[in-house]
Amino acid sequence: MTRISLAIALATALSIVSAVGPVLAQALPPLLFSEMDGIHTLDDGTELPFWGYGYVAENEITLPAPVLIYTLDQNVNIVFTNPSPESHTIHLHGLDVDQANDGVPTTSMFIPMNGTGSYAFTADHEGTFLYHCHVTTTLHLSMGMYGMLIVKRPDGLLFEGGPAYSTDVPVLFSDLEIATNLDPTGSFPFHDLRPDYFMVNGFSGTQLEEPEQIIHYSSDGPVALRIGSMGYSRTLCYFPPELHAVCHMSDGRALSAPFAADTLTVFSGERFTVLISPDPGFDGTIEAQFWNAPDNGYEQSQFIRVRDEVLGLDEAAASTASLHPALTAYPNPIASGSGVRLHFNSPNALTIFDASGRLCHNAPVPPSGLDISSWSAGHYTAHTSSPDKGTTAFIIQ
Numbered sequence: 137m138t139r140i141s142l143a144i145a146l147a148t149a150l151s152i153v154s155a156v157g158p159v160l161a162q163a164l165p166p167l168l169f170s171e172m173d174g175i176h177t178l179d180d181g182t183e184l185p186f187w188g189y190g191y192v193a194e195n196e197i198t199l200p201a202p203v204l205i206y207t208l209d210q211n212v213n214i215v216f217t218n219p220s221p222e223s224h225t226i227h228l229h230g231l232d233v234d235q236a237n238d239g240v241p242t243t244s245m246f247i248p249m250n251g252t253g254s255y256a257f258t259a260d261h262e263g264t265f266l267y268h269c270h271v272t273t274t275l276h277l278s279m280g281m282y283g284m285l286i287v288k289r290p291d292g293l294l295f296e297g298g299p300a301y302s303t304d305v306p307v308l309f310s311d312l313e314i315a316t317n318l319d320p321t322g323s324f325p326f327h328d329l330r331p332d333y334f335m336v337n338g339f340s341g342t343q344l345e346e347p348e349q350i351i352h353y354s355s356d357g358p359v360a361l362r363i364g365s366m367g368y369s370r371t372l373c374y375f376p377p378e379l380h381a382v383c384h385m386s387d388g389r390a391l392s393a394p395f396a397a398d399t400l401t402v403f404s405g406e407r408f409t410v411l412i413s414p415d416p417g418f419d420g421t422i423e424a425q426f427w428n429a430p431d432n433g434y435e436q437s438q439f440i441r442v443r444d445e446v447l448g449l450d451e452a453a454a455s456t457a458s459l460h461p462a463l464t465a466y467p468n469p470i471a472s473g474s475g476v477r478l479h480f481n482s483p484n485a486l487t488i489f490d491a492s493g494r495l496c497h498n499a500p501v502p503p504s505g506l507d508i509s510s511w512s513a514g515h516y517t518a519h520t521s522s523p524d525k526g527t528t529a530f531i532i533q
């Protein structure tokens with residue numbers, strides 16, 4: 137591919153990517169630098185120090201780092217300078233690069249203070265990948281040195297012989313522990329790290345309701361969610377049935393059998409590519425539940441809004457339930473005692489009966505879902521109050 141055609145292909149890919157969703161613009165060429173003096177503002181106004189990467193051209197580090205987007209078979213050379221007071225690297229997580237360019241410092245190189253290095257590789261597999269610093273990894277990762285890397289095909293297919301789609305939206309989960317970021321030189325047992333903040337692309341709470349964080353979709357085709365985690369928490373995603381979510385790729389490879397996903401568990405370092413084909417007029421959320429690693433306890437949920445672009449940036453649908461009166465439970469079936477919570481696509485009160493006709497629930501279901509951990513295995517039916525009068529069945533296994 138000539139330099140000009142490559143530039144056109146990249147520009148086309150980037151304009152597609154930037155059409156919707158939380159995407160950071162890509163500067164070319166990818167000259168990256170790192171610093172250790174970032175300040176990240178959280179949803180509650182808290183400002184926490186972080187370490188990170190940024191584009192040299194923008195002279196600013198971000199949390200997470202810029203999304204790096206390459207085209208399949210592109211020869212990539214990431215030039216990385218480090219004016220910060222400690223050594224850092226760029227580890228290309230999940231990419232099959234050679235050892236010298238892998239960013240594991242002891243087997244490739246450190247980039248010391250005021251040093252510059254480069255990481256060269258051919259982007260020979262399409263998929264969703266990550267990058268992060270590999271120096272004292274637990275600490276440098278906790279401090280914020282991570283980002284997403286996407287390799288796209290120029291033909292608009294997700295992978296060779298795979299489905300076509302319209303747009304890419306990165307969805308990177310991560311978390312922050314206040315104590316670590318305030319005192320990175322303190323001694324923290326990382327196996328017991330208990331994050332205080334849980335983020336999607338660096339944002340949480342009402343920040344995710346900002347127009348630029350909302351995934352706007354059109355009738356052009358499915359949206360590819362590039363899901364990854366760089367957090368210490370386990371993240372459990374809930375996809376409402378109106379999204380018709382199908383997981384096609386895992387850890388940078390196509391799945392031999394795509395599966396319809398109403399839930400997806402994402403551990404640190406994992407990546408999934410999920411296509412969503414939302415119903416027209418949909419305006420709802422994907423819930424991301426964060427569960428801590430030390431005792432697998434539920435911590436918090438973040439909500440990623442998905443909205444039909446015909447509804448505009450600020451105009452919410454009057455009611456998703458009125459647009460989609462068919463009541464649905466998700467996930468369904470659901471495992472008892474799994475800690476997973478049951479959701480419904482209705483804000484109305486529900487009455488739920490078990491197979492013997494016993495009343496099990498009669499109230500609205502909270503946005504965090506219904507705790508069914510103490511419910512017996514079996515078949516249940518749920519009925520909405522007016523105005524929908526919808527009914528659905530679900531199974532607890």
Ligand SMILES: [Cu+2]
Pocket residue numbers: 223224225269270271276281
């Ligand atoms: Cu580092």
